[in-house]
Amino acid sequence: MQAFSIAPMSTLLFKLRNVPDDEAEEIRKLLRQNNIDYYETTAGTWGISLAALWLHHNRHLEKAKELIAHYQVTRAEHAQQTYAKQCAEGTQRTIFTLIQDAPIKWIAYLFGILFVLYLATIPVSFLFL
Numbered sequence: 001m002q003a004f005s006i007a008p009m010s011t012l013l014f015k016l017r018n019v020p021d022d023e024a025e026e027i028r029k030l031l032r033q034n035n036i037d038y039y040e041t042t043a044g045t046w047g048i049s050l051a052a053l054w055l056h057h058n059r060h061l062e063k064a065k066e067l068i069a070h071y072q073v074t075r076a077e078h079a080q081q082t083y084a085k086q087c088a089e090g091t092q093r094t095i096f097t098l099i100q101d102a103p104i105k106w107i108a109y110l111f112g113i114l115f116v117l118y119l120a121t122i123p124v125s126f127l128f129l
Contacts, residue, residue: 011058013038014068016051023075027053030067036060 016024031038031053037060043051055061086092099106 010039010054010056011061012050012052013055013061013064014053016040016053017043026075027068027071030071031064034063034067036064036067038064 014027028038028040037056038053039056040053041050043049055064083092
C-alpha cells in the first residue's frame with residue numbers, strides 16, 4: 001500500500017466582492033510588504049465565482065487578519081474624517097447638488113419612472129381598444 005501526503009488547503013482571507021479597487025490594491029500591497037504569500041481569484045466571466053484573496057498556508061492567517069483589521073479601522077476613520085470635513089465646509093454632495101449637476105438626466109429619470117407607473121396602473125382593457 002502506498003502512502004501519499006495531502007497538501008495543505010488554501011485559506012480564504014478576504015472576499016473582494018463589492019470592494020473598491022483602491023482598497024483591494026492597498027490590501028494586496030499590505031500583504032506584499034509583510035511578506036505574506038497569497039493568491040487571488042477573480043469573479044470570472046459572468047461574475048458568479050468568488051473573487052477573493054487566499055493564503056497558501058495557515059501559518060500567516062492570524063497576522064494577515066490583524067493587518068487587514070487594522071487597515072480597515074484606519075480606512076474607516078479616514079473616511080469619517082473626510083466626511084466631517086466636507087460637511088463642515090459645505091462641500092459634501094447631497095441629492096440636491098446631484099440634481100443641480102445634471103438636471104436633464106434627473107428629469108429624464110423622473111419621466112421614465114412616471115411612464116412605468118402609468119403603464120402599471122392603467123386598465124389592461126384600455127390597451128386593446
